[in-house]
Amino acid sequence: MQPTDIELLKTLCGIFAPSGNESALTEFLIDYVKTNQSKWKVRPELIYGDEFQDCLILKFGKPRASIFAHIDTIGFSVRYENQLVPIGGPEAETGYKLVGYDAMGPIECKLKEEEGHLFYDFGRGIESGTDLVFKSDFRESDEFVQSCYLDNRLGVFSALKVAETLEDGLIIFSCWEEHGGGTVPYLCKWMYEHYQVKQALVSDITWITEGVSHGNGVVVSLRDSSVPRRTFVNKILALAEESGVPYQIEVERSGGSDGREIQLSPYPIDWCFVGAPEDHVHSPDEKVHKDDIKAMVSLYQHLMKKL
Template sequence: MRDLLKKLTEAPGISGFEDEIRNLMMDELEGHVDEMEVDNMGNMIALKKGKEGGKRVMLAAHMDEIGLMIRYIDKNGFIKFSKIGGINDQMLLNQEVTIYTSNGTLTGVIGSKPPHRMKEAERKKVISYEDMFIDIGASDREEAESMVKLGDPIIVNQDFTELGKSLVKGKALDNRVGCAVLIEVMKQAETDATLYGVGTVQEEVGLKGAKTSAFKINPDMAIALDVTISGDHPGIKEDEAPAKAGKGPAIILADASGRGILTHPKVKELLISAADEEGIPYQLEVSEGGTTDASAIHLTREGIPTGVISPPTRYIHTPVSVVNVEDVENAVKLILAVLKRI
């Protein structure tokens, strides 16, 4: 699992630019599924056929990660950028980035006004991304425009690293964790159901790929594979995020205070009973925070019973997210146990 997570996190793929991560996932699944296709939105849909007349089950993991995009180049060759997805400005400053251009990749650094030239009131404020810029070493706008173009995607650089015995750190664990779970389940699944493994696009900017792929597949049941906040570190109260790394994947009962998904009772019962009967560790979560592809899937057509399985992950939406590999492996075990019961 560690090797797969490393491979997935190292691949780029901000929202709308998921080609490389999609190709990697398709390479991993080659020979393990009956069919694969890329739909009009760019979703990867892998099919594993079940028994005739069996249920149709959709597993969805979004491929995209948060990132940046070039929106302006000033006369001195410095780049202004827009944020793609939910990014806290304070994590951007002084980071090294990779810009993906039509001619290959190049490195830049995010800078801003130096603190030595800030007034006292300025030093106490979080610097807005609008006051930052990317330095690619260009001497003027003309040289910069020969190197990059407006709309080029940008990713903050971070290496994949093991922390201690069971933890790993990397960029884009939201949601390459879900992608890794999807790949392993599709490889190992034994079920009477017809199984659709979907790598969705543009989740971070509106659950877009989930909407179109769920409409196309129209499954009898769906499970979204994502991550959730691990509240086991300083600065967060236990009641704000009770899930903890190393205690098993979280079965989400509700997110966004119910404005996202309220897990279908039959799906909830199936997930919990499978975990209990197989002795797979799990946690239950009612979240007031963000949401997942499940929110779009369960409202498709006349409604699709949907659940969410999410390994707890520290520092989500930063380049240094941390997950317990055992939680990821237990998420795979839980979904396989569920599929055997369908």
């Protein structure tokens, strides 16, 4: 990865955007595209506004396929007194540093876990309803990057790198994925009714397991808690083999992504999850191999050209 790529990923990981509170990242993405699109092969049309809430769509040429990448993260909401409620499914260990802001100013506090209940440790009370996220601590070694929120800022990063050379396609940045979803149905409706696009790739991050390891390539998922149509998945596997890009196959019984909502939509849209694997999921220490990031971007470039 180039130093500029590392800086972009580091910046993305540090932007405050828990589920339901994604607007800061949406604004960053709009500014980023407007600033950099003159260097891309095709300048996309930017589609956003009240009818899309905090989602953003980039339309390139004549779309035949789409990339979905969710921009939200897990986190915590302040309840009453010093109580916390999870946003999504974050790991919660005593001592984790959390940041946010309320009407009284910026916040940096510590998480406390006591018998399954979550609290914050701070020098003053925090306004109820305030969102908190893990404090960013981005680390890089020769082989790995490690940070909170590589899930899914790495999926967003990959989509932005694909945008540099994409000629025909849609890149769709969705919201709320970590906490039940909700934006993908209307995004599918718009995509299908405007462009009849019936092919979707989910640019997200998966897990290191007994069958998936660091440094062996991007993961093509055959299933998680949802089961995509095998005809389409076989098409993706054939293109992955053709590309020469290192990849791994995943078969899981749990977990999910925007693919679930695509499958539940009333439109005949095929989907497949394609993403790098990480360790220490949903913690401040998520860890991904640089070679797997490179493979993720390369395979997406090939798939979007061929689909």
